[in-house]
Each structure stands twice: as structure tokens, then as C-alpha cells.
Amino acid sequence: MEASQKEKILVVDDEVSICTSIERYLSKEGFSVITTTTPADALRIAHTENIQVAIVDRLLDQETDGITIIAELKRLHPYCQTILISGQPSFESAAKTMRYQTFAYLSKPFKQESLRKIVCDAAEEYQKQKSQGIQQSLFTSLFEATPIPIILCDAQGYLVFVNPSFCQTFGYSAQEIIGKSLHEVIGISGGIFEQTIRKTLSGENLPEFNAIIHKKDGAFCDVAVTLSRCSNQSARFQGVWVILRDITMVKRLREEVLQTEKLSMLGSMTAKIVHQINNPVQVLIGYLELLRESSCVPAHMQKYLTTMHDAAHMIKRLTSEFLNLARPHPRVISTFPPEAPLEKAVDFLFQTGQINQCTILKEYDHNAPMVQGDFQQLNQAFINLLVNAVHAMEEQCEKILSVKTKGNINGTVTIEVQDNGCGIPPDIQDKIFEHFFTTRGNHGGTGLGLPLVKSIVEWHHGSICVESVPGKGATFIINLPCYSDELLAGQAA
Numbered sequence: 001m002e003a004s005q006k007e008k009i010l011v012v013d014d015e016v017s018i019c020t021s022i023e024r025y026l027s028k029e030g031f032s033v034i035t036t037t038t039p040a041d042a043l044r045i046a047h048t049e050n051i052q053v054a055i056v057d058r059l060l061d062q063e064t065d066g067i068t069i070i071a072e073l074k075r076l077h078p079y080c081q082t083i084l085i086s087g088q089p090s091f092e093s094a095a096k097t098m099r100y101q102t103f104a105y106l107s108k109p110f111k112q113e114s115l116r117k118i119v120c121d122a123a124e125e126y127q128k129q130k131s132q133g134i135q136q137s138l139f140t141s142l143f144e145a146t147p148i149p150i151i152l153c154d155a156q157g158y159l160v161f162v163n164p165s166f167c168q169t170f171g172y173s174a175q176e177i178i179g180k181s182l183h184e185v186i187g188i189s190g191g192i193f194e195q196t197i198r199k200t201l202s203g204e205n206l207p208e209f210n211a212i213i214h215k216k217d218g219a220f221c222d223v224a225v226t227l228s229r230c231s232n233q234s235a236r237f238q239g240v241w242v243i244l245r246d247i248t249m250v251k252r253l254r255e256e257v258l259q260t261e262k263l264s265m266l267g268s269m270t271a272k273i274v275h276q277i278n279n280p281v282q283v284l285i286g287y288l289e290l291l292r293e294s295s296c297v298p299a300h301m302q303k304y305l306t307t308m309h310d311a312a313h314m315i316k317r318l319t320s321e322f323l324n325l326a327r328p329h330p331r332v333i334s335t336f337p338p339e340a341p342l343e344k345a346v347d348f349l350f351q352t353g354q355i356n357q358c359t360i361l362k363e364y365d366h367n368a369p370m371v372q373g374d375f376q377q378l379n380q381a382f383i384n385l386l387v388n389a390v391h392a393m394e395e396q397c398e399k400i401l402s403v404k405t406k407g408n409i410n411g412t413v414t415i416e417v418q419d420n421g422c423g424i425p426p427d428i429q430d431k432i433f434e435h436f437f438t439t440r441g442n443h444g445g446t447g448l449g450l451p452l453v454k455s456i457v458e459w460h461h462g463s464i465c466v467e468s469v470p471g472k473g474a475t476f477i478i479n480l481p482c483y484s485d486e487l488l489a490g491q492a493a
């Protein structure tokens, strides 16, 4: 390699004449040379200059050994190459310099040409180590920063490296798994994995495959696995990179999309069927009403007519619930106090005799801000919640139904419907908002009431949750944003 002005050479020798001659010669060769005769000055320069190659005399003064200077230079500039020169070369000092990876050990007297050659080689080594060092630190920081779990295992399938994302995702610390077999750590069915590792080592490019692997806490995780051969000739290492992509979420979303597609298909089918059912039901209701009004039906038969009439209305209610879910409704937006659709729902259930045996507690915050939205839809949502509450309290002697509204400091409104019924077991609390989930299948429950409530609330940019202690009742809590232009713009979109 040719000398370049950029390479800074430090010469440390207590003999001024040696410093001067080396400086003259190397400067002529194009190096930038700094010389000093004292260890203290050498250390000062080491702290202030970016030294690439240092030529250091073995014996400097009574107290300081050249190796001390080399050690400090290496600490400050890890890629700096050092050349130790000595008038009294010894095996012991040569061995000592090895500890600091000294580039060369030169005994005095030496030819200037020999020195030039060694300095050129040392400068080249400096550049090489520096670029390797930068590459390595980039590589390390990339592995540490990537959110993708990565493992390096040797040819026998034993772990030699794991990145922080692997440890975080699977719950291990690096120390506890390095050296263990891949099968032992992630539990992918042994045979398949060993086979794929063997194929990867022999240079085969295998496509990404899916697997279920376990975490430290025993939970399972769906992953997409990519294997890639890793070979380092100089380190005589052969291994396999195992890159694991967590696809649990992707799988879940895929299932949800599938479910949504099924529901939308069901929705359009339902809309057609419901239309076909509604016409004959309307005819039925019409004639039943005529019969009830006519005097030709004997009094003792009137109750049968009433039962038939109620049953026909039940079919009508069900079909209209299906339609509510299946087809988009034209929304009518208005502004009203939050208790208005709730109060109307309570009133409706009272008029129809569904909550007459309940003690009804009302706590309305009349200072709560106005709500903007579809009054009819919110009224429907509260009817569904109240009907559920009535069903839940069937077994109670003293039925207590409580309805509340409250304005919050952040401008939202909270509406609560509470009962003292059977409550909801914790293991089904997150299922009750799913379509068709019902525990009242044998009582004609369809499991569509709460999903409809949820979709109405979410359409109003609100949220709904439930709190329940089994045996003590349930509270459905709805949060709605109050009237704002922003909301109106969102709903119009």
C-alpha cells in the first residue's frame, strides 16, 4: 500500500536523533509524522490525535515501558497498529507485546526501507480492521434493533447466538439458552427441523415454512420460519440462521376477515329471506287482528288468538333484528340529551309490561352535554340492553334495574344499564359481543342483540364494556362523545 497523507504516525523514542531520522524518512514517503521523546507527551498526543500507526521504543525512561504507551494507545484507538522497536530485543518483551496485538516487533538497528514497508503494511491493516470493525458494529446494532427474532445455530442445531427480539418474544435470557439445542428451546418437531437444517447446510434454498413453536411460559406462537446458511471460512464455522416471523396476529386477522366475509354473505342472504318472510307474516298479523276484533270467535278462544298474534309479532321482531344487522340503515342525525333514548327505551318496556315487576332506579345527569347521533338506533341499543337485563333477572325475587347518565370532565358522556341478575361468568365476558353468541339458545336467543348494540355505539364513535360479578348482576357501560362538528364530519363520511 502507498503511504497517504491521511495516515498519522506517532514516533515515541527517547533518542531525539532516532525520532528525527524516522520523521524525515516517513514524511518523505508521504506520511504525517508526529514525534515525541517523553512518555507524558506521548500520552497527551494519544488523547488529542487520531493515531493510526505508532512506532514506540521499548525502553523510554526509568519508569515507563513502551508497552504501557502501546496499551493506552490500543485502549484509546482500538484499530491503531503499533510497532515496538528495541535495542535489546528479548523473548520476554516480545511475548508481552503479543498481549496488545502489536503489529510488529523490530530490533535496532533496522533498515529504513524495512521500517517503511512495515509502516505501510500496518497502515493497510489499520484500514482493514477499521472497516471490519464498522461493519461488525453495524451488523450488531442491526441485530439488536430488529424486531424480528433471529437465532444462529451451529451445524448440529445448537444455539450460538440469539438476538434481543428473540429473547423478548419467547421469554428467555440469552445465557439460559445459548448452547442448548434448537429443538429443546423452541420445540419445533425435531425431525422436520433437523432435516431442514441439513438441507440448508448443503446449500439448498428452502422456502419459508410455517410452524407452531412454544415460548418459555408454555404459550404457543405461530411463526413463519426462514433458514439461511451461515459459513465463515476464517472462523471455520458452519451454521444456520433461523429467522422467525411472528404470524399469530396475521393468522388471527385472516380468520377475522374470513368470518366477516361469511357474515356479509349471510347478511345479504338473510335480507332476501327476511323479505320473503315479512309478507306472509304481515298477512297473518292482519287477519289475526281482524279475527280478534270480530265477534265470531268465542271468548274462550280469544286467548289462542292473542298467543298467535304475539308469536307473529315475535317473528316480526326477529326478522327486523336480522335486517338491522344485515343492511345499512339510513341514519337520521339529531342532537338530544343522553338520557332521552334511554328513557324512551325504559318507557317502551314499561308500556309493554316487560319491566313492571322491577324496581327501576334512575340517575340522570341533567347537566351532561348533548349527544349527537341517530336517536332511533340508540333507543334500539338501550332496548336490547334492558331486555337482556330482564332475562338475566328472571330468577331474582327482587329485580333491580338501574339506569344512569353522567357527563365527564373530558366532554364525553357515560351511560350505564345495571341489573342485579345472574351476572356473566368471566370466561364468556369477552365473547358476549360476538355475533351469534348466546346462552339463551333454548329460549329463542339469537346472540345478535349485543353485537347490534356494539355496532350502534361504535358508529357513534363510542365504546361499550361490561362489568359483572357472577350472581350479583351486570353493568353495561357506554361512553359516547358529546356533540362536535368533527363527529358530524366523521359520520357523514
Ligand SMILES: Nc1ncnc2c1ncn2[C@@H]1O[C@H](COP(=O)(O)OP(=O)(O)OP(=O)(O)O)[C@@H](O)[C@H]1O
Residues within 6 Å of the ligand: 384, 388, 389, 392, 419, 421, 422, 423, 424, 432, 437, 438, 439, 440, 441, 444, 445, 446, 447, 448, 449, 450, 451, 473, 474
Ligand atoms: N345483563 C346481562 N346479564 C347476564 N348475561 C347477559 C346480560 N346481557 C347479555 N348477557 C349474555 O350475553 C349473551 C348475548 O347477549 P345477546 O343480547 O347478544 O344475545 P341473547 O340475549 O342471547 O339473544 P337475542 O339475540 O335475543 O338478544 C346472552 O345470551 C347472555 O349470556
Ligand SMILES: [Mg+2]
Residues within 6 Å of the ligand: 384, 387, 388, 449, 450
Ligand atoms: Mg339479547
